[in-house]
Amino acid sequence: MANGMGSLYIGASGLQNSQNALNTTANNLANADTKGYVRQQVLFADRDYVTFQSAAISKQQAGLGLAIADVIHTRDYFLDRYYRTENGRQSFYETNYLAVQDVENIFQELEGEQFQTQLEEFWKSFAELSKGPNTEVNQNLVVKNATLFIERAQGVYQNMKEYQKRINIKIREGVDRINELGHTIQNLNKEIMRIESGGVETAMTLRDERDNALDELSSLAKVEFREDANGAVRVRLENVEFLDEVHVFEIGIRQDDVTGFVTPYWPRLSDLSRGKYADVFDFDVDIAPELNSDIGELKALVLSRGDRFATYRDIAGLSADEYNDGAGMSVMLSAEAEFDQFIHEVITAVNDVLSPTKTISFTGADGTPYNNVRVWDEDKGCLGADGQKPGRELFVRRGCDRYREVADNQVPPNIYYVYNEEDSPDTFKMYTIQNVDVNPDLLETESGMPHLNPDGTPAWDMAQQLVDIWEAKKYISNPNDTNPCNFKEYYKKMIVDIGTNGNVYKSMAEDLEAEVASIENSRQQVFGVSSDEELQNMIKYQSAYNAASRFINVISEMLEHLVTRL
Structure with missing residues (x-):
């Protein structure tokens, strides 16, 4: 019984x-x-x-x-770690590729055909001028196309600046999301520890939510994680402790007063009273898979946006290594710098023909020595119909004249027009896209553009020089470029280089996307x-x-x- x-x-x-x-x-x-x-x-x-x-x-x-x-x-710990690393890497290259795509869109359809067309029209106006430099119609055509050219260039550059600002918003949102995920994981840690502390029940649903949060976090930044014996997960983000059982060490942001750009930093590792910031991302380390420095959407956003609005000064006079460690790392900075350099070279080449300079030394009336300074070359310089000296330039800097008038110490004194160099750190002294306009005197004064030789004859040689500058092969797009090109080729080469970089990012992103999918399939075989x-x-x-x-x-x-x- x-x-x-x-x-x-x-x-x-x-x-x-x-x-x-x-x-x-x-x-x-x-x-x-x-x-x-x-x-x-x-x-x-x-x-x-x-x-x-x-x-x-x-x-x-x-x-x-x-x-x-x-x-x-x-779950498979090693598959999770592998997935999260490659997921972050794929997000990094995907974000850079999308930035390149947007830059190409900024330069308009068909790889910049619209701006290329305006560039061709500007060149044709000089070709027409060479047929009759003293013809008012030809002079007005140059001024008109110069206005359209610089307006179009400023529009393209402004669009790039606006895109940087949009990336800046995404960076702020990315930092907020990382901090939010940190608190989410911390709260889940507490709940999991509370439920599992009795050794009877496993908080499976909460663990799934925590793993999903870790997966998302891995796409935003490089993460390392480990689970303690009590069930809590600790996370390191960009090699710094991000959260433990008790704390979430939030990422802070500091904002640049000029650009409005925000930069993520670690408040607990910074000394704000001394202005010392511990940035989240260390860009002194080369971007390379073997260094695990190419991981995370947020890092790609900060890198592609850059920390400023670039100009030709981010290229001029730099070695290839200096450029690659600076503006060359960023999609936006390199595009802005190369485009600004292109416009700068066109502007200065045209201005130097219309208002040429020579180098001399003299002593000013006040005893100031002027050694090897550039002055207006009166012998080669041409004048407008009103005979104003020095000859007018086509493009002017806002807030800075091309020349300043200086008298020497001779009796009677000689008057020199000393060129205001661009070597000042102040942008208002530079011929940058943001700081130039077509000379307003040429818009108001009939036949004010230099077109007459000192003897009053039409300046045929000068007009031909304006045509020739478009064919001169002496320009490079960046320090990595070893083949000088002319203005017509420069723009095309710049667009091709942008597209080439985009293809590299696209190829990496697609390869990593397939790899991430393969890892995810392996994970699904374990827990799916x-x-x-x-x-x-x-x-x-x-x-x-x-x-x-x-x-x-x-x-x-x-x-x-x-x-x-x-």
């Missing part, structure tokens, strides 16, 4: 645990399409045995049935839900449930027979 009643408990345990296994299987099927869900697997084990001491030869044992030993929440497999388990557990039910029925009939018959 005792063995019979004990058998009922065995059958009941089979019913109960088969039902629990069915519930687990149903939960897996219900969440088959839930992002980040980790399948739950039931492990069965025998319950304890009861041993009866007997005078017979051997002991007797009676089992107590079945128990669920554990419900496994399976297979509908076919779960249906097989459902049939198995249903059969086990039916068998346990039948087992109980048989024991019940046997007991009934024993009770009623005996």
Whole structure:
């Protein structure tokens, strides 16, 4: 009788645990399409045995049935780490590629055809001028196309600046999202530790949410993580402790007063009273996969935006290494610098023909020495119809005249027009896209553009020089360029270089996208839900449930027979 009643408990345990296994299987099927869900697997084990001491030869044992030993929440630590590293790397190159795409769009359709057309029109106006430099119609055509040329160039440059500002907004949002994910993971850590502290229950749903948060965090920045024995996850971000069991060390942002650009930094590692900031991203380290320095969307955004609005001074006079470690690292800075250099070269080449200079030395009337300074070359310089000296330039700097008038110490004094050099750190003294306009005197004064030689004859040679400067092969787009080109080729080469960089980023992003997908497939094989497999388990557990039910029925009939018959 005792063995019979004990058998009922065995059958009941089979019913109960088969039902629990069915519930687990149903939960897996219900969440088959839930992002980040980790399948739950039931492990069965025998319950304890009861041993009866007997005078017979051997002991007797009676089992107590079945128990669920554990419900496994399976993940592969190494696959997770591999996935998160490559996911961050793919986000880095994808972000840079999108930035290149937007730069190409800024230069307009068909790889800059619209600006290229305006450039051609500007060149043709000089070709027309060479046919009749003293013709007012030809002079006005030059001024008109110069106005359209500089307006179009300023429009392109302004669009690049606006795009930098849009990236700046994304950087701010990225920092906010990282801090938000940090607090989310910390709160999940607390809940997981609270639930699992008794050693009975596993907080599976919360662990899934935490793993999803870590996956998203890995796309934004380089992360390293480890789980403590108490179930809490610690995270290092860009090689710095980001969160532990208790704290979230938030990323701060500092804003530049001039550009409005924000830069992520670590407040707890900075000395704000002394103006010392510990930046989150170290761009002194080369960007390379082997250094793991090419990871994270936020880093790509900061890098592609740059820290300023670039000009030709970010290229001029620099070696290839200096350029590559500076503006050359950034999609936006390199595009702005090369474009500004192109406009600068066109402007200065045209101005130097219309208002040429020579180098001399003299002593000023106040005793100031002027050694090897550039002055207007009166012998070669041409004049407008009004005879104004010095000859007018086509493009002017806002707030800075081309020349300043200086008298020497001779009697009577000689008057020199000393060129105001661009070597000042102040941008108002530079011929940059942002700081130039077409000379307003040429818009107001009829035939004010230099077109007459000192003897009053038409300046045919000068007009031809204006045509020739477009064919001179002496310009390079950046210090890495070793093949000098002319103005017509420069712009095309610049656009091709941008497209080439874009193709490199695109190729890397696509390769990494396939790799990330492959890793994700491997992860899914570990923790993903297979509908076919779960249906097989459902049939198995249903059969086990039916068998346990039948087992109980048989024991019940046997007991009934024993009770009623005996």
